Amino acid sequence: MIALIEQHPQLISLGLVLILTMALLWLIQYLLIRYGKCVLALLSRGDLWLREHIARLPLMVRLQHQYPALFGFITKRFARGHFSGLILTVLTFLNIYILALFAGLIEDVVEADSIVTTDLFVSQHMSVLQDSTIVPAFVFITSLGSTPITCVIILLTAILCAVVRQPYILIGLLISTIGSTTFTFLSKMIFQRARPIDILLMEHTYSFPSGHATISIALYGFLAYMAIRFSQSFIRQVRILSLTILLCLLIGLSRIVLNEHYLSDVMGGFLVGTLWLIIAISMMEWLTARGKIDWGVLWSKGQISLVWLSVITVFVATFIFANMYQFPLLG
Structure with a gap:
């Protein structure tokens, strides 16, 4: 085995790169299939909570009253659904x-x-x-x-x-x-x-x-x-x-x-x-x-x-x- 590695180090390195790449992609695919929907649902709920929390911040309240056009523009840029x-x-x-x-x-x-x-x-x-x-x-x-x-x-x-x-x-x-x-x-x-x-x-x-x-x-x-x-x-x-x-x-x-x-x-x-x-x-x-x-x-x-x-x-x-x-x- 050692002799094979010494004779073909480039082939061994290339093979390892391919194996590790495919193994990593398989792992990511497995995790996405297994937990992807749950993670997306959790992120969606977290996004809603974060939006509500930010909207109640004093800075955001003042921004809404003092610069309604700017606040509206920023709000539209982060609005979901369109x-x-x-x-x-x-x-x-x-x-x-x-x-x-x-x-x-x-x-x-x-x-x-x-x-x-x-x-x-x-x-x-x-x-x-x-x-x-x-x-x-x-x-x-x-x-x-x-x-x-x-x-x-x-x-x-x-x-x-x-x-x-x-x-x-x-x-x-x-x-x-x-x-x-x-x-x-x-x-x-x-x-x-x-x-x-x-x-x-x-x-x-x-x-x-x-x-x-x-x-x-x-x-x-x-x-x-x-x-x-x-x-x-x-x-x-x-x-x-x-x-x-x-x-x-x-x-x-x-x-x-x-x-x-x-x-x-x-x-x-x-x-x-x-x-x-x-x-x-x-x-x-x-x-x-x-x-x-x-x-x-x-x-x-x-x-x-x-x-x-x-x-x-x-x-x-x-x-x-x-x-x-x-x-x-x-x-």
Whole structure:
């Protein structure tokens, strides 16, 4: 056992990362399924108690009497039950926080902070895996984030939206994918960071941020949002969320394993994708509040079969793309 670890330390480290990631996701999924509804109910009751307590504070009473317009504005921003209230406030603060994280990451990359040292360390270790048998699996995974496959997914999603007569969903899908892709392209042009030296699949674009990591969150995250919104089962919603997180992490990890990107590139891509995903979700919730989208659609057996057929089509297309375009680049 010790000899195996000494001979393949990178493979062992990668395996441990995958095992720990899946174990953590399974634990979170289990806790959410077991205690999620109870926690949400407790938070709801706590929120009501907190609102009543804050409303009785002398400071809030004076604010209400002295500045009624300001007090009304603040109250509406935290009101529950409509999009322009608490929902929009939470989404806005999330985006501000993500932008701050992205700005901090940019500063670290530009100033060659400790993150760059970590990038080089990880890249050097991943270059040892170039002849490993795990490479084909990660090539297939990384193909799920390629431009041709994402275009196929967007087309199939458009067809599904037309079948269930919910065309406005496409607005959010296009905002998330096109917005994140454009943002990533402009960022690459601005920072012009070179890719790792021992790259496996030759790319002609710059490194920061990772386009595959970006689109994994922007596209698959939005598809998960759609599935969760359409689903009526809390357990199914939790499982969809955990599977999507695992898929996005695997696509991001594939870019590191194949030495297509540095670790910070993938982190930046995840942040950009999340930023545009939140913007798209905000648009969807606004359209829902205006009655443009009906998430309570009852799916027929034929429509459900079309969903599964679309999933199979994506995997077949990914397999073909990987074998015809990606695998030859390894030679």
